[in-house]
Amino acid sequence: MTTSPTGLSTLICALGFMSQAAVAAPQAASAARSPEPDVHQITWLMPDSKVAGLGTGRSLGFSDRLVGYLSEHLPHIQHRSLVANSKRSWQLLARGEPVCIPAALRTPEREALAYFIDAQWVPPPQLIVRRDRVERVPRNGAGEVDLARLLSDSKLRGALFEGRSYGPHLDYLLKQAQGSSAIALYAHAGASDKLLNMVLADRADYTLDYNFMLRLRAPDHEAIQRSPPPASGPGGDADLLTLPVQGADEGMIGAMACPRNAWGMGALRQVDRVLGTPAGARFLREAVEGLLSPDIRRHYGPKIDAFYRERARPSKPG
Numbered sequence: 001m002t003t004s005p006t007g008l009s010t011l012i013c014a015l016g017f018m019s020q021a022a023v024a025a026p027q028a029a030s031a032a033r034s035p036e037p038d039v040h041q042i043t044w045l046m047p048d049s050k051v052a053g054l055g056t057g058r059s060l061g062f063s064d065r066l067v068g069y070l071s072e073h074l075p076h077i078q079h080r081s082l083v084a085n086s087k088r089s090w091q092l093l094a095r096g097e098p099v100c101i102p103a104a105l106r107t108p109e110r111e112a113l114a115y116f117i118d119a120q121w122v123p124p125p126q127l128i129v130r131r132d133r134v135e136r137v138p139r140n141g142a143g144e145v146d147l148a149r150l151l152s153d154s155k156l157r158g159a160l161f162e163g164r165s166y167g168p169h170l171d172y173l174l175k176q177a178q179g180s181s182a183i184a185l186y187a188h189a190g191a192s193d194k195l196l197n198m199v200l201a202d203r204a205d206y207t208l209d210y211n212f213m214l215r216l217r218a219p220d221h222e223a224i225q226r227s228p229p230p231a232s233g234p235g236g237d238a239d240l241l242t243l244p245v246q247g248a249d250e251g252m253i254g255a256m257a258c259p260r261n262a263w264g265m266g267a268l269r270q271v272d273r274v275l276g277t278p279a280g281a282r283f284l285r286e287a288v289e290g291l292l293s294p295d296i297r298r299h300y301g302p303k304i305d306a307f308y309r310e311r312a313r314p315s316k317p318g
Contacts, residue, residue: 036266041078042258043099045089062120063102065287066256073274087163087187093259100258100267105165115264115317116255117272120288121307122210123296124248125166129206130199131241137206144246150206151177159195159204162187166208169247200239211242212291251300253307254288258317268317281312 044067071079082099084092092099094113106116127145129137136156138149150156151173162185165171177183184204186194196213198204256271258264274280285308289297297304 036269037262039077039263039267039270041080041098042267043080043082043097045084045092045099045101046081047083047085047103062287066102066119066284069283070271070274074270077270085163085187086161090163093257093264096259096261096263098259098263098267100256100264102256103254104257105167105252106255107165107168107171110165110257112260114257114260115268116257117268117275117315117317118253118307118311119256119275120254120284121300121304122252122254122288123292123300124245124250124252125170125208126211126242126244126248127206128196128199128209128211128214128240128242130202131239133205134241134243137243139243140246142246144244147173147245147248148176151180151182154180154182156182156205157203158183159198159207160185161195167248167250167252169250170208170245196240208245210291212293214240214242251303265317272315272317275311276314278312281308284308284311 044063046063067079067081070077089099089101090110090113093101101114103119104110104114104116110116127137127147127150133156136153138146138153140146147170151158160174160183166174174183195204195207196209199207256268258267275284285304289304
């Protein structure tokens with residue numbers, strides 16, 4: 001098996017290929033009627049972020065570990081890895097290629113292109129902002145960022161990942177601000193890292209990402225925090241801070257996605273036979289939970305427990 005970089009930051013890719021949706025619908029109907037095909041090989045599309053494993057960045061490890069786990073438990077299938085950014089990944093799925101994404105968020109547009117099975121629980125993204133800009137960020141009385149107001153402020157420069165989903169609420173706000181001169185979109189290799197580096201270098205004022213991304217990057221840059229965020233107040237104690245976003249307080253479900261055709265359905269059914277068990281759910285939980293701060297685990301504990309209880313049972317790709 002070829003090892004490739006990975007990252008949760010992939011938990012969050014989104015691209016609405018509306019033009020392909022009309023093609024995907026008849027493919028899905030055909031898949032439902034057809035017998036399950038033999039799946040001899042799966043090519044896993046891996047994220048291209050340095051944080052996810054290239055250079056000196058610390059690997060998030062989820063996608064790499066997941067593919068390794070599946071290779072061990074599905075030895076009759078050849079598992080290959082291919083580095084691809086989010087935009088390219090969803091173009092390949094839209095074409096019905098025999099490829100899968102190990103960590104993705106569901107969106108209505110994506111559900112027209114792919115089958116999914118749930119794989120992990122992740123916290124909502126937060127705003128990552130330069131410390132010397134934080135006083136200019138509009139916030140409510142609870143200290144949460146008013147993202148709609150922030151996106152309308154052309155004096156503060158945002159840098160975001162093209163093709164990435166940040167969850168329903170944030171995606172809605174970003175869509176409303178589409179075309180804003182305050183936001184620059186990037187889809188280059190290593191873009192996750194590039195955005196954080198841009199904020200550090202004062203080429204942007206803020207971005208959106210998971211709060212644990214700063215801790216994972218600590219070996220790369222002395223300016224980024226080296227310890228977990230405090231239980232209350234803004235996260236971070238260096239040049240970058242993380243702030244919660246108003247309205248984005250629900251955890252998100254990361255899923256595995258394969259093309260919405262007979263092959264994709266068959267591939268996910270094979271995968272679910274491994275993951276839809278107590279052992280599979282335990283693996284999935286342990287692969288992600290170590291990234292979460294104690295405060296996050298306390299706050300969302302009951303929902304995390306409920307998710308993995310359900311994940312320990314077989315599920316149907318949908």
